[in-house]
Amino acid sequence: MVKLAANLSMMFTELPFLDRFAAAAQAGFGAVEFLFPYEHSPEEVAGALKDNGLELVLFNLPAGDWAGGERGLGALPGREAECRAGAALALEYARATGCRQLHLMAGITTGLDQDACRAALVENLRHAADLVEGDGINILLEPINTRVDMPGYFYDTSAAALAVMAEAGRANVKLQYDIYHMEIMEGDVAATIERLLPVIGHMQLADVPGRGEPGTGTIDWPALFAHIEALGYGGWIGCEYRPVAGTVAGLGWAAPYLAKPGG
DSSP states (O other), rough: OOOOEETTHHHHHOOOOEEEEEEEEHHHHHEEEOOOOTTTTHHHHHHHHTTTEEEEEEEEEEOTTTTTTOOOOOEEEEEEEEHHHHHHHHHHHHHTTOOOEOOBBBOTTTTOOOOHHHHHHHHHHHHHHHHHHHTTTTEEEOOOOOTTTTTTOOSOOOOOHHHHHHTTTTEEEEEEEEHHHHHTTTTTTHHHHHHHGEEEEEEOOOTTTTSTTOOOSSSHHHHHHHHHHHHTTOOOEEOOOOOOSSTTTTOGGGGEEEEEEEO
C-alpha cells in the first residue's frame, strides 16, 4: 500500500508551521516531512508530532544561507566545519522526534572546482553517516533537477548521486528519489525506480510540469502507484508539491491512500 507523508514546507502553508501538523493529521496523513525544523526547538517539534499521532520521516540537515540562495553545504570546500556542526544539530532533532532519515544537501557549486566539491561531499557524507549510524539513521542524497528548480546543483541525475554513494562506501547512505525531479532530468521513472529500489531510502512526488499535486500534469499516477506497490516498496512517499487548488481542496487524488480524515 502506498504510504503518503505530507510535506509541511509545501502544504498547509496558510497556517503557522507548528499548526500544520494538526492539519495534516486531520486530512488523513499518518506521517510528515519538511525541509527544516530549526526555527523551533526539538521539544516543540516532538510535541507537535506526539499531539497529532504523526511520524516524522525526513528532514534536511542545515543547508547554509537558504534565504541568500544557498542550497546545501555538503559539496562546498572550506565549509566542512559548518556542515559537520549541522549534522550534529540535525541528530539532536532526529533523536527528539524519532526521525530515521536525514537529507544531506550537496549545494550549488557553479564556478567551483568540481573535483574539490566531490571530495568535500564524500568526506562530509562519511562523517554524517558515521555520526548517526549508532542511532539507526540513514543519510540520504537527492539528485535535484537543474533545468527548472535548482540550476548549478552538484548532481542532477540518479547515476551521479549513486557514484557519490559508492565512493563514500557507507551502508546507511541511501538514495532520496524524487519522482518530479527525475521525470524532468531522466524520464522513465517506473523502470528507474524498479532498478534502484534496493538503494532507495525515500521517495517524493509532484506532477510535471508545474510541481503541482498529482493530476495537474502529465504523469500517470495510478499506474505508477500500482507499479510501486507491486515492487513491494515499504517506505513513505513525501508529497513535496505546491498545491494548485489549495492543500485540502487538492487532495482528491490521495483519498485512496489516506486514512479517513479526522479518523
